[in-house]
Every structure is written in C-alpha cells, then in structure tokens.
Amino acid sequence: xxxxxxxxxxxxxxxxxxxxxxxxxxxxxxxxxxxxxxxxxxxxxxxxxxxxxxxxxxxxxxxxxxxxxxxxxxx
Numbered sequence: 001x002x003x004x005x006x007x008x009x010x011x012x013x014x015x016x017x018x019x020x021x022x023x024x025x026x027x028x029x030x031x032x033x034x035x036x037x038x039x040x041x042x043x044x045x046x047x048x049x050x051x052x053x054x055x056x057x058x059x060x061x062x063x064x065x066x067x068x069x070x071x072x073x074x075x
Contacts, residue, residue, distance in 0.1 A: 001021065002034055002035065002038040003021035003022060003025040003026045003034060004021045006019075006021070006025045007019040007020065007021040007024065007025050010025075
C-alpha cells in the first residue's frame with residue numbers, strides 16, 4: 001500500500017514521530033484517490049530525470065540540422 005510505504009519512509013527519516021498510514025498519510029481518503037496521486041508523483045519524478053537527456057537530444061539535432069541544411073532530400 002502506498003500509504004504504508006510513505007508512513008515507513010517518514011519513520012525512517014524521523015523515528016521519534018508516529019505516522020499512521022490511514023490517519024496521517026491519506027486522512028482516510030479512498031485508495032481510488034491515492035493511487036493516481038502516487039502515479040502522478042512517479043511520472044513527474046521520471047520526467048525530471050529524463051529532461052536533461054531530451055534537452056541534449058534537441059541540442060544534437062539542432063547541430064545536425066545546421067550540418068546537413070544543404071543536403072537535398074527526396075520526400
């Protein structure tokens with residue numbers, strides 16, 4: 001359960017704090033609400049890791065565009 005994982009991570013960060021998965025983490029929200037939120041957080045984290053590679057790819061493609069601007073292509 002995502003709520004249990006978050007509660008355990010909080011306990012690892014500060015063992016003096018009591019964090020309960022249902023009471024403190026999700027405040028009794030339905031798991032139908034928490035799963036999409038966890039997926040959104042995961043997607044954002046992944047995108048932030050991917051962003052530098054995409055920016056590098058864009059820069060390389062721009063250089064190739066300059067390099068081959070005068071090559072005649074069919075289609």
